[in-house]
Amino acid sequence: MRGTEGHPVADILKKDILDYYKMFxxxxxxxxxxxxxxxxxxxxxxxxxILFGTDMPFGEEDGLQYIRDNIATVEALSLDKAERQKIFEGNARQVLALR
Incomplete structure (x- = not known):
């Protein structure tokens, strides 16, 4: 991967590029x-x-169907209750410093 003006990104970054992607x-x-x-x-x-997100107000029923579908998808995953809580609420509180 190359950066601006032909400089290799590896020479600019202090960490491996995957480490930066994992910050997303x-x-x-x-x-x-x-x-x-x-x-x-x-x-x-x-x-x-991972944060809980919706496309509200877009979609069926002004987005309410997407919300129900997203909740069902998260609940169907092989996650424990604490992990689901992070996705539904905890991670957003952490990112927004609401604790």
Missing amino acids: YGDTAMQGVAPHALECALSFLGVEH
Whole structure:
């Protein structure tokens, strides 16, 4: 991968590029209701970097159907109660410093 003016990114970055990608946050709206896509995001980012999100007010019933579908998708994953709580609420509180 190359940076600006032909400089290799590896010479600019202090960490491996994957370490920077793992600093990103994903949300359940980004993954839609596709369990395999959310599992992939969880595998790469970790449960601490996934937030509950919706496309409200877009979609059926002004987005309410997406909310129900996203909740069902998260609940269907092989996560324990504490991990689901992080996705539904805890991670957002952490990111927004609401604790």
